[in-house]
Amino acid sequence: MVKKVGVAILGLGVVGGGTYQTLVEHHDFYLKTQQVDITVEMVLDRALDRLAQLGVPQEIIAKNIEEVLANPNVDIVIETIGGIGVAKDFVTAALREGKTVVTSNKELICKYSHELERIAKRNHCGLFYEASCVGGVPIIRTLLDGVQANHIQSMMGIVNGTTNYILTKMTYEGADYAEVLKEAQKLGYAEANPTADVEGFDSMYKLSILSSMAFHTKIPYTKIFREGIASVSTKDIAYGRELGYTLKLLAIGKNTEKGVEVRVHPTFIPNSHPLASVNDSFNAVYLRGDAVGDVMLYGRGAGALPTASAVVSDVIYAATHSEIKYSTFKNNATADKSTNFISDFSSAYYIRLSVADETGVLAKISSIFAKCNMSIVEIAQRGKSEVGENGQHRVPLVVITHKTTENRVKNAVAKINATDIGTVNAVIRVEE
């Protein structure tokens, strides 16, 4: 029993173009293996040369969104425009027409999933967005249909390929941040304006979507602590390696009895942790469930075809599971207000200081940490003595703490900076 499905694609850039090609080239394969006959009924994009380059037949090029929405053969609208401008208008209009939407748009889903899901529900159509998070890796499907028997206790993800590429280069080639960023921009791995990636906004949107699903409560992105990689130094990466840690930009969500902790920041993890060997532009999400234990999904988090894989898998899912219309967490009505967000979160820390090269300094620094109720795992001098601005000899000191809290660390850093024996140059959180 073959099911006929017509789709329209809005925006044929990298992901939309990959989606078009995947659907056209795999038509017969899906017919045979999934019993769905998927036809691209319409496409909408102002870049007509791009459409020509993709070989899109003239007769399926729509003039405007109205033409797409008026087409009764279009069952599913694929939105691969991005951003929250026209993309939001078009998605809203499609849902109002009762057309199921499949989107790769993380910012849209992060900011407006509630609103859009209400519209979808009212109009008896579906909203699917596997492609919005971690490209081709089926992390949303896994959270919804694969490990849903579990209380998810934590998730840690490398969910941005650009920053992982940069950190990998800094780690294994010792290159500086600015240098690697420039190279990444030349190769097309980083955008001309890299802010969304390197400052952690992209990871933050994805963490909002994924932790909302994992923890069955809306996690607004405004509640997420965010720190990017722009001030990460190659020196700290190297010192960390010597101590057995690898630096990654992690999106971390924890769901404890005390509340929810959500944060994006450069993080040291043990070299033996499965996430530590996720390199280059690869992504991975590491989940801990109360029954299943630790689970990791690994793959390409971006790119035309990997993301198209997620878009098209959603299209097939939508076409073959007509009962399941809302691919999101189910208790969104009441959960928001009851969630307690922890801002003074707990973590171990790597702290690099520059201290006076004098007898007794180590004891003085240690006693400041002790007074701030922070317990130290390791304290070690790294590198050689240097002459500082004021002519004082200075030496780098690296401290690894036991688990403590943000506020205690801030307090200790302020106390040390107020002395004349040391300055804190870097603070990096450590997860096990």
Next chain:
Amino acid sequence: MVKKVGVAILGLGVVGGGTYQTLVEHHDFYLKTQQVDITVEMVLDRALDRLAQLGVPQEIIAKNIEEVLANPNVDIVIETIGGIGVAKDFVTAALREGKTVVTSNKELICKYSHELERIAKRNHCGLFYEASCVGGVPIIRTLLDGVQANHIQSMMGIVNGTTNYILTKMTYEGADYAEVLKEAQKLGYAEANPTADVEGFDSMYKLSILSSMAFHTKIPYTKIFREGIASVSTKDIAYGRELGYTLKLLAIGKNTEKGVEVRVHPTFIPNSHPLASVNDSFNAVYLRGDAVGDVMLYGRGAGALPTASAVVSDVIYAATHSEIKYSTFKNNATADKSTNFISDFSSAYYIRLSVADETGVLAKISSIFAKCNMSIVEIAQRGKSEVGENGQHRVPLVVITHKTTENRVKNAVAKINATDIGTVNAVIRVEE
């Protein structure tokens, strides 16, 4: 809109017991997050002390299978007995009664999925078996609903925890196979009769199920080449490490234009491959799809709660997706006969020889490989000269070949063994 679902559990051993506990303890959680009210209506197990230990109330203990099947409140039957004796009879009877079955039984599904699915279809009920492969890792859900947009070109899996535990110990502690096996048996990681695990039968069943789904055609286990780990030597593991390879028991499926290749055997993979760092009893499956590229799923492949996670996730899936009744590949009717199975498969090889410690031996060995159309990447003497049975001085020689075929290797091995200058002591396939 809450959905009421009654389940019965047949067999409350490790997995069945974990399933019972998970369902009871998470009842309210599933009600809240999944809108399903799942009640364990009946359990069936002859070990009444085990049931008492689990705290099963007297009134839900069934006397026999007939009582379970006659209970109109039982919508879903969970089979966690194992094997193909009563398990098969009970599953068949349940499906004939129109009750959806969720099972963790790999041997049953590997050998009888076709027959059981026909019965399920005829009786309008479902058959689900995520728990039959790789414990809590949602690999079946991923193949069916996560990467179904792809032609899956290959899969490589570490799908047996016992053998991975043994190989990890041999690799990192240099212990001998027999020694580690004994320890694993003492710790309960290996069974008293370890054949199913160490000889690769368990991996073979799982590969049959997973490759059937991935390649959309029935892969009978009888078509799978199988070699276990019982004759793996610690020496080869150590030599391989020196050359940059880690030894794993891999279940490998390849779907090429020429046909399907399916095999289970000890395999060297580069140390940098994500599967190389999957250690101890952890499992992982590495897929390559034509759109998504490389994807890996990692987690616990066995154990009470991880496997219960898969069983219960299937129960929730079955309860909330009433349209989707057959969790298997869809074109099973005709595919079998058209599939071409390749037995003379291609691979690179690690070959360890013991050769006479004389000038010119290396040249002679090399020329035999050349005559057999095998090209060599690396040939190196390892370890020290030893005196052999006939008083001849012998030295270990390790050869890494380029990609070649099984038959060529067999031919070269026979030719070398026929000379008086060398004997082949180990042949291990190498994958990239």
